[in-house]
Amino acid sequence: MMSVAAWSWIILILFFTMMIFFGYVGMKKTHTNDDFATARSSYGPITIALVISAGISSGSTFMGMPGLAFDIGAPSLWYPLLYPVASVIGMLFFAKTIKEYGDTLGTRTIPEFIGNRYNSSFLRIILAIISALLIFYVISQLVAAATMFQIMMGVEYEVGIIITIVVIGVYVVMGGSHSDILTDAVQGLFMLLIALIVLVCFIFAVGAEGGFSDMISTIQDRRPDGHFGKLFIPGDDTYGSIWLIILLFIAHLPFAIQPHLGNKFMAVKSSYDMKKLLMWTTIFATILPLMGLGGMLAISVLPEDVGIRPDAVIPTLFTELFPPFIAAFLAIAVLSAVMSTSDGLVVSLTQLLANDLFRLSIVPKLNISTEKADKIELNISRYATPVVLIIAATVAWSPPQYLSIFMWIGIGGIVSSTAGPLVVGSLWKRANKLSAIISLIIGSIAYWVIYLPFGFNVSNPFAAAGLGVIISMVAMTISVFATTKKGENNLIESQ
Amino acid sequence: MTFLYIIFIVNAFTWIAMYLTLFKTSLLDTEEDE
Numbered sequence: 001m002m003s004v005a006a007w008s009w010i011i012l013i014l015f016f017t018m019m020i021f022f023g024y025v026g027m028k029k030t031h032t033n034d035d036f037a038t039a040r041s042s043y044g045p046i047t048i049a050l051v052i053s054a055g056i057s058s059g060s061t062f063m064g065m066p067g068l069a070f071d072i073g074a075p076s077l078w079y080p081l082l083y084p085v086a087s088v089i090g091m092l093f094f095a096k097t098i099k100e101y102g103d104t105l106g107t108r109t110i111p112e113f114i115g116n117r118y119n120s121s122f123l124r125i126i127l128a129i130i131s132a133l134l135i136f137y138v139i140s141q142l143v144a145a146a147t148m149f150q151i152m153m154g155v156e157y158e159v160g161i162i163i164t165i166v167v168i169g170v171y172v173v174m175g176g177s178h179s180d181i182l183t184d185a186v187q188g189l190f191m192l193l194i195a196l197i198v199l200v201c202f203i204f205a206v207g208a209e210g211g212f213s214d215m216i217s218t219i220q221d222r223r224p225d226g227h228f229g230k231l232f233i234p235g236d237d238t239y240g241s242i243w244l245i246i247l248l249f250i251a252h253l254p255f256a257i258q259p260h261l262g263n264k265f266m267a268v269k270s271s272y273d274m275k276k277l278l279m280w281t282t283i284f285a286t287i288l289p290l291m292g293l294g295g296m297l298a299i300s301v302l303p304e305d306v307g308i309r310p311d312a313v314i315p316t317l318f319t320e321l322f323p324p325f326i327a328a329f330l331a332i333a334v335l336s337a338v339m340s341t342s343d344g345l346v347v348s349l350t351q352l353l354a355n356d357l358f359r360l361s362i363v364p365k366l367n368i369s370t371e372k373a374d375k376i377e378l379n380i381s382r383y384a385t386p387v388v389l390i391i392a393a394t395v396a397w398s399p400p401q402y403l404s405i406f407m408w409i410g411i412g413g414i415v416s417s418t419a420g421p422l423v424v425g426s427l428w429k430r431a432n433k434l435s436a437i438i439s440l441i442i443g444s445i446a447y448w449v450i451y452l453p454f455g456f457n458v459s460n461p462f463a464a465a466g467l468g469v470i471i472s473m474v475a476m477t478i479s480v481f482a483t484t485k486k487g488e489n490n491l492i493e494s495q
Numbered sequence: 496m497t498f499l500y501i502i503f504i505v506n507a508f509t510w511i512a513m514y515l516t517l518f519k520t521s522l523l524d525t526e527e528d529e
Contacts, residue, residue, distance in 0.1 A: 074498040081502055085509045092516065096523050216496065228498040271525040275517040282513040286506050293502075 004319055005153045007328035012153075015332050016167050019339070022182040026175020033359070033377035036176030037108040037351045038266045043181055045273040048264055049280030050188030051181050054340035055261050056087055057191060057288040058137075059144025062337045067310030069295025073219075073226010075239040077296075078248060079462070080289030086252035088282045093426045094257060095265045096274050102266035109351045110262040112360060114421055117491075118433040121361070123421065123440060128356040130417050130444060131259050131348065133410035135392055138345045142396035144311075145338040151312045152331045161396055164335070165389040168343050173385045176350075180343045181267055187336030188284065194333035195287050198294040198314075207301040207321045218300035228296075237460040247466025254415040254469060257422050259351070260344035350384040408461030416447035416468025420476030428480065432490040435479035443472025 030036050043051075061080065068076040097117075101107040105116050111131060115124025142161050149160030171179040201207070205215035220227040233239045238248070256262060268277050291314070298317045302308075308316050314334075318327040354377045363373045420439030425431040447468030449455035458464045484490065516522055 077498060077502065081505055085505060088509070088513060092522060096525070228496050231498060231501075274525070275523050278523070279513060279517055282510060286509060290502075 002324055004324040004327045007324045008153050008331040011328050011332055012335070015335070018186065019167055019171050019183050022186065023171025023174040023179040026171065026177075026179030026182055028175075029178040030175050030378075032374050033354055033381055034106070034108060034374075035178060036378055036381045037347070037355055038102065038263055039177035039181050040102065040266055041269050042178070043185075043267050043269065045268055045277035046280050047181065047185045048268045049277050049284055050192075051184040051267075051340070051344075052256065052261055052264050052277075052281050053084075053284035053288060054184045054188035054191055054336065055264070055344050056084060056256065056285050057337055058341040059141050059148075059334065059338040061289050062191070062194070062291055062334045063144055063147065063311045063314060065289065065292045066295030066298070066314045067312070069292045070298050070313040071295075071310040072233060072236075072239075073223040073299075074228045074230055074296065075226060075233045075236070077292045078239055078245045080292040082245070082249045083252045083255065084285040084289055086249045087255040088278065088285055090253040090423070091256050091278055091281065093253075093423050094262070095278060096271065097426050098262055098265040099268065099271050099274060103271065107266070108263070108355045108359075109348065110257060110259040110418075111352070111356045113262070114418070114436070115360070117425060118421065118431075118436045120433045120437065123433070123436055124356060124360065126440060127417065128352045130413050131352055133413050134258065134260070134345050134349060135388070135395075136410035138342050138349070138388070138392040139396045141338045141342040141345070142392055145335060145342075146396065147311055148315070148331060148334040148338070151315045152328075152334075158397065161393050164338065164342075165393050168339055168346065169386050169389050172343050172346050173382050176381060177263070177267065177347055180347050181264070183343060184340040187340040190329070190333050190336045191288055191340070192284060194330060195289075195291050198297075199287070199290045201321065202290075202293040202297045205297070205300070207317075208297065209300075215297065215300045219296060222299050222304060237458075238462060244460065244463055248462035249466070250469050251412070251415060251462045251465035254419045254423060255411070257418050258411065258414055259348035260341070263348060263351075264344070346385055346388050347381075349388045350381045353384050354378075354380040408465065412447050412451060412461050412465035412468060413444055415465050416472055417441075417444035418472075419443060419469040420472035420474075424473050424476040424480070429489045429491040430484050430487075431476065431480050432484050432488070434483050435476055438479045439472050439476035442475040443468050446471040 034040060065080045098113055101113050101116055107113045107116055111124045111127040114127055115121060142164055145164040146157045146160030149155040149163065150157050171183060205212045208215040208218060216228060220229070225233065232241055238244060268274065294314050294317060298313045301317060301320060306316065315330060318330045358380055359373065359377050417440045420443055421436035425436060447464055450458050450467055451461060451464035
């Protein structure tokens with residue numbers, strides 16, 4: 001009988017071929033840099049909902065989080081439970097506005113959107129610089145992909161990184177956002193399928209001795225401090241108390257404003273589709289992280305002395321439960337989770353150069369036609385893609401311990417700096433440019449001071465980012481009261 | 496079992512709350528809706 005690794009290779013080659021095909025389809029749709037950056041008004045709500053849900057769920061959703069559940073037990077499930085909920089609630093604040101600005105002003109990126117909302121080049125440039133930190137997110141995804149290759153297919157870690165960046169690089173260079181969206185929608189479907197399989201396995205205690213209640217008892221015996229009756233881990237930096245969990249939730253409210261997620265709202269066909277988009281996103285995004293339950297199932301299925309690294313728990317569980325052909329599909333789901341996040345990040349990172357820097361800051365100073373400028377922008381986007389991937393791959397060569405923690409170095413900076421200008425600013429017409437600048441600076445500095453070792457050294461990035469978000473929103477509110485008059489309207493109209 | 500109930504309740508509440516917010520309030524209404 002063929003092994004899991006052999007099946008994985010066959011399915012993987014088919015999968016990669018499909019991705020490159022979608023890259024080609026995307027290339028046919030990409031004529032301008034606007035196409036590359038946004039795929040504006042091109043896709044239906046279910047497609048974009050799959051893309052956003054797949055983008056929100058990263059490699060850590062499929063490996064790191066189940067690994068943590070297996071390692072420390074149920075209290076770690078607060079993270080996969082709450083981050084999608086907070087993210088979709090956050091979308092209510094800004095998704096519609098981003099789409100409207102995109103449709104009427106031709107906004108292409110989130111830094112540009114904030115710049116337009118407040119009529120401020122300074123905000124755009126600062127946010128573009130902060131967004132460059134998303135490179136850490138790409139790095140964490142490459143680590144996840146390479147780990148998957150190592151565990152499931154016996155491929156050397158470094159080779160796994162190279163395979164991943166080559167495939168992503170090829171289809172992103174070809175079709176930018178169109179390829180990103182087409183591939184992510186398919187990847188999202190794979191991920192949904194695997195998450196549902198894990199959920200069904202958990203509900204029916206597949207592989208565990210006895211039925212569901214026996215599985216729960218076994219988990220209780222094997223993880224006395226982490227069974228389903230335990231909500232917190234006393235003294236733990238991340239899951240130690242309800243207050244830390246609340247901060248984790250708050251930290252994720254602006255999560256979908258990250259440039260690689262926020263720009264997807266511009267790709268939906270019409271503003272009229274926004275309600276359906278958010279509803280489908282809610283459904284898909286809350287199902288995917290139920291992968292964490294796989295880690296709990298593994299506690300009762302795998303032998304107590306299994307001796308695997310936490311990240312390897314889902315691949316090991318699949319190999320234990322399923323025939324090689326089905327187990328091999330997990331490799332595709334993990335790669336899908338990695339690629340669906342990485343490709344969008346790479347597109348967004350290229351747009352920091354092509355759009356936010358070149359088109360908006362340099363082109364106005366050059367005496368060149370719009371057509372010529374657009375051609376240069378598209379070239380910058382395409383050439384920057386391999387550069388971004390090579391930089392990320394170089395750093396990913398030495399892997400960190402937990403994926404989900406590592407990527408928060410970058411994400412925390414973005415959510416802390418944008419919470420005030422975006423969440424408060426989207427609800428309040430009185431919110432003005434000066435307040436947005438003050439809020440962005442205070443929010444981001446607060447996050448770094450709280451999080452980084454030379455500050456308060458709060459090692460829990462969720463708590464640091466949650467505090468950063470609160471500080472940013474409070475700073476915005478106080479500043480608006482202090483610098484504007486009652487009834488003042490500072491909204492730069494999109495229509 | 497407490498945590499399992501929490502997972503079920505939080506997800507069910509989110510789906511219902513989002514449905515009501517999106518389709519039964521005017522929060523995301525566009526001109527086409529009006």
